[in-house]
Amino acid sequence: MNTTWKKRPRTVSNSTRVLAGPPNNSSSNSRYFFRTNKKIMKAVSDRFLMWIDAVGGYLVSLNDQVVLGQARPGTQVDIPLVADIAGRHARIVRQKEEGDYVLEPLADVAIQNQTIQSPTLLHHGDLITLGSAQLQFTKPHPLSPSARLDLVGNTRTNPFVDGILLMSESLIIGSNMANHVVYHGEEHQIVLFQQGEQLCCQSDYPVELDGVVEQSTGELFYGSQIRSDRISLSLEDTT
Amino acid sequence: MKFTYITGDTPLDGYTIKRGLGRGGFGEVYFAVSDVGKEVALKKVDFMDADRGDNLVLNIRHPHLVQLFDIKHDDQQSESWIIMEYMSGKSLRDVLTQQPDGLTSNEASAWFFAIASGVHRLHLNGFVHRDLKPGNIFQSEGDVKVGDYGLSKLISHSQRNNHTRAIGTCRYMAPEIGKGNYGNQIDIYALGIMLFELLTGDIPFDGESDAEILTKHLTEAPDLTKVPLEYQTAIRKALEKDADKRYQNVVDMMLDVPEPNYELVPGFNRASLPKEYYAGIRSTTPTSVTPDQALPVQPVPTQPVPAQPVKNRQIPTLDIVPVIEPTPVPRQGTPTKKPEYIPPNTRHRKPPTWIDVAKGELAKKDKSQRLSELTSSMIRAVVGTGAATTLLFAVFLQTLSNKTLSSVESTQWFIWLMSVMLLSSWAVLILGKFWESSDTEDGPKRVVMFAVGAGLGALHLAIGNFLQLDFHDLHSGVSYWPWVMEHWKFAAGESPALAHYAVFTGLLFAICRWWNHATPVRTSQYDLMGAFMFALVAWFLPVAPQPLMPGVTALTLIVIQFSAPNFTSQQRKEFEAIATGWWQNG
Numbered sequence: 001m002n003t004t005w006k007k008r009p010r011t012v013s014n015s016t017r018v019l020a021g022p023p024n025n026s027s028s029n030s031r032y033f034f035r036t037n038k039k040i041m042k043a044v045s046d047r048f049l050m051w052i053d054a055v056g057g058y059l060v061s062l063n064d065q066v067v068l069g070q071a072r073p074g075t076q077v078d079i080p081l082v083a084d085i086a087g088r089h090a091r092i093v094r095q096k097e098e099g100d101y102v103l104e105p106l107a108d109v110a111i112q113n114q115t116i117q118s119p120t121l122l123h124h125g126d127l128i129t130l131g132s133a134q135l136q137f138t139k140p141h142p143l144s145p146s147a148r149l150d151l152v153g154n155t156r157t158n159p160f161v162d163g164i165l166l167m168s169e170s171l172i173i174g175s176n177m178a179n180h181v182v183y184h185g186e187e188h189q190i191v192l193f194q195q196g197e198q199l200c201c202q203s204d205y206p207v208e209l210d211g212v213v214e215q216s217t218g219e220l221f222y223g224s225q226i227r228s229d230r231i232s233l234s235l236e237d238t239t
Numbered sequence: 240m241k242f243t244y245i246t247g248d249t250p251l252d253g254y255t256i257k258r259g260l261g262r263g264g265f266g267e268v269y270f271a272v273s274d275v276g277k278e279v280a281l282k283k284v285d286f287m288d289a290d291r292g293d294n295l296v297l298n299i300r301h302p303h304l305v306q307l308f309d310i311k312h313d314d315q316q317s318e319s320w321i322i323m324e325y326m327s328g329k330s331l332r333d334v335l336t337q338q339p340d341g342l343t344s345n346e347a348s349a350w351f352f353a354i355a356s357g358v359h360r361l362h363l364n365g366f367v368h369r370d371l372k373p374g375n376i377f378q379s380e381g382d383v384k385v386g387d388y389g390l391s392k393l394i395s396h397s398q399r400n401n402h403t404r405a406i407g408t409c410r411y412m413a414p415e416i417g418k419g420n421y422g423n424q425i426d427i428y429a430l431g432i433m434l435f436e437l438l439t440g441d442i443p444f445d446g447e448s449d450a451e452i453l454t455k456h457l458t459e460a461p462d463l464t465k466v467p468l469e470y471q472t473a474i475r476k477a478l479e480k481d482a483d484k485r486y487q488n489v490v491d492m493m494l495d496v497p498e499p500n501y502e503l504v505p506g507f508n509r510a511s512l513p514k515e516y517y518a519g520i521r522s523t524t525p526t527s528v529t530p531d532q533a534l535p536v537q538p539v540p541t542q543p544v545p546a547q548p549v550k551n552r553q554i555p556t557l558d559i560v561p562v563i564e565p566t567p568v569p570r571q572g573t574p575t576k577k578p579e580y581i582p583p584n585t586r587h588r589k590p591p592t593w594i595d596v597a598k599g600e601l602a603k604k605d606k607s608q609r610l611s612e613l614t615s616s617m618i619r620a621v622v623g624t625g626a627a628t629t630l631l632f633a634v635f636l637q638t639l640s641n642k643t644l645s646s647v648e649s650t651q652w653f654i655w656l657m658s659v660m661l662l663s664s665w666a667v668l669i670l671g672k673f674w675e676s677s678d679t680e681d682g683p684k685r686v687v688m689f690a691v692g693a694g695l696g697a698l699h700l701a702i703g704n705f706l707q708l709d710f711h712d713l714h715s716g717v718s719y720w721p722w723v724m725e726h727w728k729f730a731a732g733e734s735p736a737l738a739h740y741a742v743f744t745g746l747l748f749a750i751c752r753w754w755n756h757a758t759p760v761r762t763s764q765y766d767l768m769g770a771f772m773f774a775l776v777a778w779f780l781p782v783a784p785q786p787l788m789p790g791v792t793a794l795t796l797i798v799i800q801f802s803a804p805n806f807t808s809q810q811r812k813e814f815e816a817i818a819t820g821w822w823q824n825g
Contacts, residue, residue, distance in 0.1 A: 051246045053259035057270070153506065154380045160278055162327070184336065225245060232259070234246035 041210075041221030044199040044235065047078060048222060049159065052173070052233040055183040056162035059238070062194065064094045066166060067106075068130060071158035079149070079164055082156045083133035090130055092122070094168060099145025101137070101166070103128065127152065135164075141178050146171050148180055159238070169194055173233070188230040192220065201226060242267055243283070251311055251320045254281060261330075265387075270325060279308065282321040296388065299364055302511045303357030305377060305386035326377035326384060331433075335373055341440035344467050346507075348499035350376070351434050353383035353510040355496075358430065359489040360513070361388055362423045371429035372411045373436065381508040409449050410442050414457045415482050424482035427492060431477025434496065439465045443478065469497050490515045593814035597760045597806060600814070601676035613672045616802040620664045623798035628657040631787075631794060651706045659699050660795045666691050667799050671757025685749045692748025696741040696782075710735060710784050743782045747792065751776055756796055757803040764805045770796045 050058045061078050069088045071080030077088060086107040093102045101122040103109065109116055110129040122128075126137045134152035139145075145168035151157065157164065165171060165180055173181040174189035191202045199220045201209070207228040209215040220226075222237045242259035244267075249255050254271040260280060261268055269281045297307045306324040313320070331350060334342070341347070354376055361368055368375075368388045375387040413428035415421045435443045443462065444455035461478050463471045473495040479485045486492040493516050501509050604612075632653055644652065670691065674684065703710060751773045756766060773796050774789035782788040806814070 051258035053242050054261050057258055156327075159272070160327070223247070227241075227245075229241065232242065232245070234258075236246055236257075 041223055042237070043197065044220060044222055047238050049161065049236040049238055050165075050181075050233055051236060052181065052183065052231065055181065055231075055233075057160070058163050058165050058181065059157060059159075059161045060165045060167050060171065062167050062199075064096060066092050068092070068135075080158045081130070081133045082158050083131055085131035085133055090128075092166065093119075094145065094147075094166065099168060101139075101147055107131070122147075140180055140182075141172055144168065144170050144172065144180070146180055167192070167194075173231070183231060186230050188228070190226060190231065190233070203228070205230065242269070244269060250283075250318070251281060251313065251322075254279065254322075256281070278325045280323050280325040282323065284319045284321060285317065295364075296366060299360065299366075299388075301357055301360040302382065303353045303384050304360060304388060305384045323386070324384075326379040326386070328378035328380065331373035331376035331378070331383075331437075334378070335436060335440060339440045341436070341438050343503075344438065344470070344497070345499045345503045347434065347437035347470075348497055349501065349504045349507045349510065350383055350437055351430070351496055352493065352499060352512060354385055354433065355430060355489050355493050356510055356512050356516075357383075357385035357388075358426050359493075359515075361385075362426070362489060363513075367421075367423055368426050368429075370411075371426055371433065373433060376433075381506055383507075383510070409452055409456070410444070412453070412456065413482065414480050417453075417457075421482065423488065424485045427477050427486050427489065428482075430489070430492060431474050434470065434477070435461065435463075435466060435474050438467060438470060441465075443474075489513075490519055494519045593811055593817075594760050596814040596817045597811075598676050598678070601759065604676075609672055612804065613668065616668050616804065617665055619802040620661060620668060620798055623801045624657055624661040624664065627660060627794040627798050628653060631656060631790060648709070651708050655699075655703055655706055655708055656791060658702055660791060660798060662698060663695055663795045664799045664802060666695060667753045667757050668802060671754045671799075671803060674754050675758040675760065681752065684752075684754060688753065689745040689749035691745075693741040693745030695748070696744025697737060699744065700735065700737055700740045740782070743780050746780050747777055747782055750780070753796070753799070756799050759804050759806050761805060762811070765797065765800050767797075770794075770800075 044062075046063045047059070047061050050060050052058070059079065063078060066078035067076075067088050068079045068081060068085075068090045069075060069077035070085050071077075071082050072087060075087065081089075089107045090109050091104040091106060093104060094100070095102065102119045103111065103116070103122050104119040105116055108131060111120055111122070111126050113127070113129065122137045124137070124139045128135045128137055128149075133155040135155065136150045136152050137147060138150065139147045147166040147168075149164040149166065151163065163181075167180075170191055170193040171181070172179040172189060172191050173183070175183060175185060175187050176189075179189070188205045189203070190207070193200055193202065200217065201220050202217045203215070203226070205228060206214045206216060207226050209218040209226055210221075210224055212218075220235055222235055225234045226232065244250055244256045244259075246257055247255060251271075254273050257270045257272060259267060260270050266283045266285065269283070270278070271281045272278055297310065300306065305326060308322040308324070311320045311322065312318070342350070354371075358368060358371065366388065368385070370387055371385070375385065377384050377386055411429040411432045413421065413425040416425055432442055432444075435441075444452055444459060446452040446455060457480070461474065463474060466474055473492055476484070476486055476495070477492055486495075490513060493512070499507075501507060632649075670684075670687065755761065756769060770793040774793040777789040777792035782792075
């Protein structure tokens with residue numbers, strides 16, 4: 001990883017970022033607050049949306065357990081699918097030690113077109129069929145336990161995203177095919193990782209993080225923006 | 240890729256931006272969700288005039304065309320937003336990037352039939368897409384749709400000159416686009432290129448630069464060895480250089496392309512093909528028709544396609560129907576003057592520069608306009624000559640002369656110098672006016688200049704003799720070439736030989752490109768370096784009296800530069816933009 005550039009002293013200290021409830025008018029005033037670095041930002045909890053320009057939108061879940069079910073108003077499922085499936089159709093559990101994923105069927109579930117009745121270990125590339133919905137499970141990076149679910153065919157989520165990321169400790173966004181999110185462009189890698197309760201990011205190329213330029217590491221909140229001349233992404237609350 | 244707006248922004252009332260999707264032909268495209276949850280693609284266009292009555296393209300509906308929902312304007316930001324169907328899948332560009340060796344023939348056919356059906360509908364409704372390329376073809380949940388159609392009609396001229404437009408599009412551009420007179424056949428050509436690319440992963444005409452690619456489009460035959468045999472006929476005919484030899488409608492081309500076996504292309508929805516295609520299938524393969532079906536069908540198939548396009552019919556594209564204002568691009572200008580676009584020599588293969596545009600602009604002026612311009616610059620020349628002669632007289636004449644000049648002699652010299660400079664600059668200005676919009680090579684111009692120069696030389700000498708001027712007064716005899724001086728020797732009270740004087744003045748006019756300093760198409764009003772070079776030539780060609788004549792030459796050139804009008808840098812920039820526009824958009 002290249003860290004030869006000179007790191008500028010951070011112009012914003014952690015104390016200016018008060019971790020509190022979401023701002024009342026986040027959308028209309030957000031850019032103003034970014035410029036003054038006084039925005040009150042909500043700490044990222046278990047789920048968020050990640051929008052990457054020219055790449056895609058992703059639903060990221062930090063939980064070790066996610067429930068897949070039909071998208072209904074007021075539903076509590078982690079991954080709401082717009083499909084003819086049960087309200088709670090299946091659960092994916094991450095084994096903390098091994099980093100393996102187990103699919104627990106709560107209704108009719110098939111892996112690689114084989115109906116399963118009991119919790120079953122998922123393998124890289126498995127095709128999961130939940131009623132009319134189909135997802136493909138991949139674990140792109142050999143060293144990271146984070147996994148990815150791609151929507152197959154007409155399957156779609158609500159809110160609409162291009163993929164679902166089951167994030168463990170880290171999530172790698174870069175131009176390598178083994179990254180969790182792959183973009184085609186100049187080589188540039190951004191790693192999101194959990195540090196205690198906090199979601200952080202590290203970049204191998206100076207980025208503008210929430211209006212502060214020339215950053216290589218920093219904390220992320222709902223509404224955070226990472227921008228550089230190579231990639232730009234922002235996080236959004238799912239609600 | 241940088242985008243103006245970020246997640247959560249609401250530049251258009253009622254829609255929240257989620258993320259940037261990419262940069263299309265005319266501007267940034269975003270994925271946005273409306274307040275009630277409708278997913279749309281928003282295309283930001285800097286300036287657009289959709290109230291011109293040619294927004295009919297908004298209402299075309301076809302399963303293989305990306306639907307346009309609406310267009311909204313934001314007057315404060317001078318932005319317009321095209322609200323259209325969001326295609327969640329990849330573009331054909333992405334697919335081809337991931338499969339650099341091309342797709343299977345079934346996949347290629349599946350893409351092609353869907354694209355062709357959409358393009359056919361556009362043609363039936365009287366539109367030419369004009370910008371067909373893989374980046375404009377989208378896939379969403381098994382459906383293939385053609386996007387970005389008809390937008391060139393909606394977007395104003397100023398936007399079209401934008402440099403971001405149409406980068407790389409020349410890879411799919413038919414040869415006749417440069418001529419500005421084209422119809423549906425340019426889309427057929429682009430379909431041919433795309434079918435080639437679908438099958439091989441490569442485009443048939445590729446190169447390092449736009450100029451190289453364009454030349455290949457104009458001259459080279461496609462190499463079809465990598466294309467499966469059953470597709471070669473269709474591609475060869477679609478890529479004919481002559482638009483008349485190409486397929487005249489999309490259905491004819493589809494009939495020559497093998498239909499896909501949709502069983503073998505999972506994830507593709509069956510394309511909804513135009514009914515003319517089925518009619519064509521029946522008429523071309525009557526053997527497959529069962530006998531009882533044959534009777535009712537048989538009388539019909541004489542005309543498989545009802546909409547037989549008339550050759551070169553007037554398709555209302557923006558170039559032909561200028562709606563806002565008369566088009567600033569002179570179509571009758573130099574680059575399109577040649578009836579054949581096939582480059583006869585390398586000069587025409589070069590992309591048009593601002594000079595071509597400027598010359599086209601000059602060609603539009605009528606005679607009286609030219610005459611008045613010429614008159615005013617000739618009057619300016621009189622003023623300039625007066626100033627220049629005074630300067631020359633004050634600074635040099637007394638120091639250079641062999642003897643102290645009497646007041647009569649000084650007056651003679653003053654008159655002579657002034658008339659020499661004035662006549663020379665007038666001659667150059669008149670000739671430059673003739674030549675300012677012409678494309679004549681330098682050779683013929685030099686011949687004319689030599690003749691004019693020789694005449695001027697004789698005239699100068701005659702004036703000198705008439706004024707009873709003693710050339711020897713100012714002639715020092717110092718020159719670069721002593722042998723020339725042998726011929727130039729003339730004693731006090733004599734004047735140089737008429738033949739010599741005329742020939743050398745003629746050479747001075749032929750060697751230097753005087754006309755380049757009299758045309759409005761020059762980069763700056765004054766070119767002192769040029770004046771210095773001219774002086775140098777006048778010194779090498781010792782035109783008597785030496786060394787006064789080099790100074791006279793340089794000052795004459797500056798007088799010409801002072802008198803001749805010049806395009807401003809602002810105008811040059813505009814011409815440059817137009818030239819780029821020509822090159823990119825044809």
